[in-house]
Amino acid sequence: MSSFKTFAEKQSQIQTLPSFEFLKGVGQVTGGILLSTTMISSSVLAGELVGLAISFRNLPDVRQLRNFVPSETTYIYDIKGKLLARIHGEANRRVVPLAQISPNLKRAVLASEDSRFYEHHGINLSGIGRGALANWEAGEVREGGSTITMQLVKNIFLSQKRAFTRKIAEAVLAIRLEQVLSKDEILEMYLNQVYWGHNNYGVQTAARTYFNKSAENLTLGESAMMAGLIQAPEDFSPFVSMKLAKQKQKEVLGRLLELNWISQQEYNDALKQKIKLGEIKSFQGSALPYVTNAVAQELIKKFGRETLLKGGMRVQTTVDTNFQMMAEKTVKKWHRTLERQGLNNNQMALVAIDPRTHFVKALVGGVDAKTSEFNRATQAQRQPGSSFKPFVYYTAFASGKFTPRTTILDTPVSYRDGNGWYYPRNYDSSFMGAISVRTALALSRNIPAIKLGKAVGMNKVIETCRTLGIMSPMVPVSSLPLGAIGVTPLEMASAYATIANYGWQSPPTIIARITDGSDNVLVDNTPKPQLVLDPWASAATLDVMQTVVNEELVQVQLSAVQLQERRVQPPQKRIFGLLVLYRS
Secondary structure: OHHHHHHHHHHHHOOOOOOHHHHHHOOOOOOOOOOOOOOOOHHHHHHHHHHHHHHHHOOOOOOHHHHHOOOEEEEEOOOOOEEEEEEEEOOOEEEOOOOOOHHHHHHHHHHHOOOOOOOOOOOHHHHHHHHHHHHHHHHOOOOOOOOOHHHHHHHHHOOOOOOOHHHHHHHHHHHHHHHHOHHHHHHHHHHHHOOEEEEEEEEEHHHHHHHHOHHHOHHHHHHHHOOOOOOOOOOOOOOHHHHHHHHHHHHHHHHHHHHHHHHHHHHHHHHOOOOOOOOOOOOOOOOOOHHHHHHHHHHHHHOOOOHHHHHHEEEEEEEHHHHHHHHHHHHHEEEHHHHHOOOOEEEEEEEEEEEEEOEEEEEEEEOOOOOOOOOOOOOEEEOOOHHHHHHHHHHHHHHOOOOOOOOEEEOOOEEEEEEEEEEOOOOOOOOOOEHHHHHHHOOOOOOHHHHHHHOOOOOHHHHHHOOOOOOOOOOOOOOOHHOOOOHHHHHHHHHHHHHHHOOOEOEEEEEEEEOOOOEEEEOOOOOOOOEEOOOHHHHHHHHHHHHHHHHHHHHHHHHHHHHHHHHOOOOOOOOOOEEEEEOO
């Protein structure tokens, strides 16, 4: 208890410490830097440092650190909070306030790197003296004698090249910085800035990687091991050599004991503590690459690539991991089936959207993201074929001139097409004569669909598509009702979701919510449905579309009775999103 009280007392002294003795009589260090030559004679070294600093007129302005925001990793989660991916540039970092960092770690770092941190004003004369002597004896710069403040300004402002002039610049900037920020602010910035190895920047990501826990929950043993990493992270990493890591841990604990910041019992217990390692996560790929790549593209469009890599955003997607895994298995299953049937070199895409929210629940852009990263669900435009016809029938119903019972002629017809003529045909080359609109859609007859499109106007059909969110290019040609255009699976799934929701629509999205590192909301895509279609026309379209399914179910039920008599279970069907086959 007494050792911890000593440490706490030193922390509390920040506001009451007297001015640094050798700075008495020294002019205030500013951007123009005019230093007095009046020095305390007891420290010739300090006088030389300050005198030489006159030449450093172009050093950075440390005042900008008041608003400094270090780069942070962006995290992508599924709708239930499961981590899907980390996206970052060089620095994999998550910033946390000093209050959320374990006192054990703060003590260990200060003991290891700068035990007089709360006493000096940027530079530690005794430390510099020891470093200068070691360097003189070696004939080169080997030992820095750097304080935590000096290390911080070096990491942010200066190059890593060891040179005498750089050490002077560090000292000058450190003195300036201590006039701008408090000790706690400097320590917090340092712990979030320093490199801990394995592409982990900042204490939080390091704690997660090494021990699979938050920085605020680190034990004394874990803290001492982490503090020992700072000088040579990869060399002393427990993932590389637990023996060397334990050796550095013992050195840090010994220093804590020497400073009387821990008791002998705490020292012994920390050495005996069993270290349970986490895993290196910084370079792991995404669990759901098509999803995370689509999210990343959206973030780049909205915020820019720099913010994606360094902005520390927390992105909650709309995707359900369980649904996504089902979707990926479905794509691979049908791909194998088609290959067995001789259809080789094909790709597939699948999109599943919740009609109530227009949240994308699953998105598969291809058979294997490792062999092809191209996202066919969001980027590939292919002809939708007969799946386009419901948009024509909705337009007809919305015009008020047609109902599901309206009779339409399925008979030969021709249309002028440029310099020639267009003779549409049904898939079986037959004609059924006078049939109802319900029958025409249920049987997917081509000629009735074209006649309806002509009757209401192709431009009206395009207008319906735009309302449904299909923005791909369209031309009002006679073959438009047969899907003679290019659209993406995402556009089609979203359009169907609006019809399925009786005309209520929210913008389709794969992102539910985005916050920054301080939990400030940047994007909130909570559904705000709007009625964009005629409710009766939407209901009529749905009713007609169900006709083919209901008739098929009747056949299935009849077959089920026969199968039941044979004690065999009937087959079941499941519709999951929009599955599209692409020929390569």
